[in-house]
Amino acid sequence: MDSRSDPSAVIQRRGVLRFGTLVAALTGASTISALGTNAAAAATDTLGYVPVAEKGMPLGVATLGDDARIPAAQLPDISSTYATLEMANDFAAVRVDRLGAAKLAQSHALAIKAKADRVPMPASTTVLTANGQRAVIYLPKNLDRSIPVPLVIHYHGAGTDATSETQWQPLWEAAQAAGFAVATSDFHGNAYGSPEVMADTAAVFDAVLKLAPINGVLLSGESMGGISALNALTHNVLPNVLGIYLAQPVISLWHRYQNAGHDYITAAYGIAADGSDYATKTAGYDPYLQQANKFRGAPMYITGSTSDTTALVDPFMKGLIARLTGYSPTTFVAATGGHGDPSEFVPNNYVTFLESCAAGLVAAAQPYSFATDAVQPYNFTTDAALLSDFDGATLALSNGAAVTSWSPARGSKTTPLAQANASCQPSFTAVEASISNKPSVTFRGSSFLDTGDWSSAVSTPATIITVVKVDTAQPAQPFWTGRNGVYMYGGTSATGLEIGTASTGGRVSQASAGSQWRIVVSVYDGTNSRLYVNSKTAATGTTGTTADGPGAKLPGIKLNTTSGGAAGNGNNPRYARFAVIGRAITNSEAADVLDSLAATYGITLS
Known part of the structure; x- marks a missing residue:
């Protein structure tokens, strides 16, 4: 079929010529130089192709001037489609x-x-x-x-x-x-x-x-x-x-x-x-x-x-x-x-x-000083990562009563430390003169408490905060631990206190002799593990570091026994506070914890 009578071919050839007009508008090149001889040939083949009304019109098919270029009057206005150099x-x-x-x-x-x-x-x-x-x-x-x-x-x-x-x-x-x-x-x-x-x-x-x-x-x-x-x-x-x-x-x-x-x-x-x-x-x-x-x-x-x-x-x-x-x-x-x-x-x-x-950008006056920040220290009890905070002051018991269950005062894990066996139940001490007359849970002989398995184990990094009295002259034993062979722990050592993970995990020790009340902040964070004992100066791996891995978890808590133990281990600790945080707190946060608990319990920091 003759392409000149084919409507699609007519539209295609007309589009070629319109494209030549647009190129000329952008570049100033002639239609012939822009489109080549094929377009020029198409321009001469007008049978049934270019309506007269489109000739020489913007967005139509332009004609050529004496200089073989499209006259400016026939070029389309495309100024709205590009940016000027001034806008750069x-x-x-x-x-x-x-x-x-x-x-x-x-x-x-x-x-x-x-x-x-x-x-x-x-x-x-x-x-x-x-x-x-x-x-x-x-x-x-x-x-x-x-x-x-x-x-x-x-x-x-x-x-x-x-x-x-x-x-x-x-x-x-x-x-x-x-x-x-x-x-x-x-x-x-x-x-x-x-x-x-x-x-x-x-x-x-x-x-x-x-x-x-x-x-x-x-x-x-x-x-x-x-x-x-x-x-x-x-x-x-x-x-x-x-x-x-x-x-x-x-x-x-x-x-x-x-x-x-x-x-x-x-x-x-x-x-x-x-x-x-x-x-x-x-x-x-x-x-x-x-x-x-x-x-x-x-x-x-x-x-x-x-x-x-x-x-x-x-x-x-x-x-x-x-x-x-x-x-x-x-x-x-x-x-x-x-x-x-x-x-x-x-x-x-x-x-x-x-x-x-700067209207709206200048903040209202809020005098700054170190003291201003110190008035609002880190408070672990409001930390979003707090899992459990066992506070002896929340136990409504008479002095000497058996502690069958100790529920956390706050935190996302609400399982209590418990003991159903009467022969293994610790007792409640209503007034401990050495810690500003605060109460404690006192362990003797075979007594211990256990949360059982939590719904999900806590992995490192993690932080344990305790206010505890333990005698380091006793044989080296954990005074708290995880359970069932997968655990972090805190215990006594030959020279003081230590923390670690599982029996093969690394340890961090801090010298602390005798039987006394201590604020112990234990941070389990691999090679960044730290142990603070009544001091803002941390021990950081004097005999190793706590490890990451399968053993570095806390599936639940036991106080005064081993991870698989069914009786107390003889360290006879007294607990006023025990808290678990599901992250490693910073040095400055640890310092705030020590300051706060020292003030609450009347313990002197070194």
């Missing part, structure tokens, strides 16, 4: 914000851990950044270190450094008091916002994140620092920039190059002595030449004086403000006097602007 900076800003979000989240996690470890937040500190520059970091004086705060990064003027801009100290102190962190650096000296300064900025940001969590960034700068701050903004060095505060800022790099900043700028950018490569070396680093969208819509506060002959209000500050109209909200405050006049450094103006930019 917006995409870059989004990218740096997304990458920065991961850093901010990681910093917050580290800060929460630091608080848990009761590491106080310093008021200020000086560090050497990864870029080899000194940085001074001022942290909020009125916030808990685990609460994210806004950070102000400040850029100094020419001839000064991280510590010599004394006129800014009152502003930074006011910002600290308002809940802001402030960081400044030497920034490679008189570098006028060069690529080195941008790298320094990223390094300062990373240094702050190691000390405190950050939820947003503001920038400030004086004089030469104006160029540095503006470049950090337009080069997307930092995530989530909330605003920028500039006092007597230099705006035009070219103007300073032509004047007093010539030598500094030449050195910072590696410009040839004759200036022949100035444009190439500084491309993208003159804020005055940047398009408005490069400034990311960040609010700006600019203060300057018409009497200042170094940082010119007109044309540069006013010129930048005019360019940003409709893009970035900008406030200009007229100062008096020359360059460096005190009217440019007003703490209240500074803090008011910072707070307006």
Whole structure:
């Protein structure tokens, strides 16, 4: 069949010609050069093919001009389907914000851990950044270190450094008091916002994140620092920039190059002595030449004086403000006097602007100190991993009564320690003078208690907390254990107390002689196993470590017997408390447990 009369073939050939029109719209190439001779041949074969109404029309089949190209009037408008080059900076800003979000989240996690470890937040500190520059970091004086705060990064003027801009100290102190962190650096000296300064900025940001969590960034700068701050903004060095505060800022790099900043700028950018490569070396680093969208819509506060002959209000500050109209909200405050006049450094103006930019991000005042954290220590009784907490104070028995069942006061495993055999039942002691008159469960001879098998065994890592009186002069025996050959245990040794797992497992021992009340915190965690006995200093493997594996489990609990025993082992322990936690607690948490139980039971820690 003649393809010219085949409707599908007609549609295919017409589509080829329309594609040529679209290629021309995108590339400017002629239809013939874009589609080749086959398309050209198709264009000459019009029988039953191209409706007249489609010829020379956008999205139809274009005709060719005298130059063998499609006239612009016949090209379709596809501007809504592609991004302009001007939008590239917006995409870059989004990218740096997304990458920065991961850093901010990681910093917050580290800060929460630091608080848990009761590491106080310093008021200020000086560090050497990864870029080899000194940085001074001022942290909020009125916030808990685990609460994210806004950070102000400040850029100094020419001839000064991280510590010599004394006129800014009152502003930074006011910002600290308002809940802001402030960081400044030497920034490679008189570098006028060069690529080195941008790298320094990223390094300062990373240094702050190691000390405190950050939820947003503001920038400030004086004089030469104006160029540095503006470049950090337009080069997307930092995530989530909330605003920028500039006092007597230099705006035009070219103007300073032509004047007093010539030598500094030449050195910072590696410009040839004759200036022949100035444009190439500084491309993208003159804020005055940047398009408005490069400034990311960040609010700006600019203060300057018409009497200042170094940082010119007109044309540069006013010129930048005019360019940003409709893009970035900008406030200009007229100062008096020359360059460096005190009217440019007003703490209240500074803090008011910072707070307006960071609205909702500054936390309410919560004075932080080591003591504040110590008032709210780790409490094992509210730990989500608590399995059972047997507390002698919950037993409603008379003094000397037999203990047939001891139910846990709290925890996810509610099976009681029990003993049905009257000859093996321990007794209840209502008042133990040595532990602040608290009660205990007293074992003698063959007495012992047993939970039986739990519905599921507890594996390492795990923690056992006991308040117990046991005589280490007695033969080495477990005073608590798991059951039926699969167990963790705690017992006496030749020199004191030890913990371990199964008969072949490793052991951790702690010297502790005689018969006395002890707070014993046993952490079963492989090579990280620890044993605390009336001390925050742990023994960690003096004769080995507790092992992981089939034997390192706790299918249930027995007190004062062996795992397979049916009678007491003669250690005659007294228990005021016995708790099981299904995880390894940290050193700081163990310290809190020891402090809390020492206060409750009147036991002195060494």
